[in-house]
Amino acid sequence: MGNTREECVEDIVARQALEIERMRDAFALLGVNPCAWCKKFVRRSDPGAMFDGGELVCYGCILEWWPQKSAQLSGKEHENLEGKLVFWLRDYHRAETFKDPAKLPESSQQELNIVANCLECHGTGKSLGEDSCRFCDGRGTVWVIVPRKKG
Numbered sequence: 001m002g003n004t005r006e007e008c009v010e011d012i013v014a015r016q017a018l019e020i021e022r023m024r025d026a027f028a029l030l031g032v033n034p035c036a037w038c039k040k041f042v043r044r045s046d047p048g049a050m051f052d053g054g055e056l057v058c059y060g061c062i063l064e065w066w067p068q069k070s071a072q073l074s075g076k077e078h079e080n081l082e083g084k085l086v087f088w089l090r091d092y093h094r095a096e097t098f099k100d101p102a103k104l105p106e107s108s109q110q111e112l113n114i115v116a117n118c119l120e121c122h123g124t125g126k127s128l129g130e131d132s133c134r135f136c137d138g139r140g141t142v143w144v145i146v147p148r149k150k151g
Contacts, residue, residue: 033056109147
């Protein structure tokens with residue numbers, strides 16, 4: 001028996017958890033963070049790689065993540081985060097907004113499709129001094145489409 005001692009399972013797990021946490025911290029210093037949804041590590045050097053919605057979510061997970069996240073938010077929180085998401089999709093993923101569903105591109109040409117409150121009228125369908133909002137045709141919602149990449 002001498003110098004060897006048996007470690008209990010709890011000690012082994014605690015030591016491994018500490019090592020994993022230290023590795024995660026090291027990855028973060030290198031600009032690599034895990035997606036909160038799929039847990040894959042993604043480089044943050046590309047501002048379009050991850051959306052910061054209170055938790056970092058990679059672009060590939062937005063379509064699954066957003067419906068669940070938006071259901072958890074209150075009115076104002078939802079409006080603010082949805083607006084931030086729409087701007088992020090426009091800025092980094094060539095998203096376009098459509099007010100008329102008849103003018104949407106074919107679904108085979110869409111990489112991502114999200115229905116969002118109109119940013120101009122805040123989902124009311126009415127603009128200042130007008131009966132209906134010209135940005136959403138009074139619907140209060142717009143379609144945010146990221147076109148499928150060609151090739």
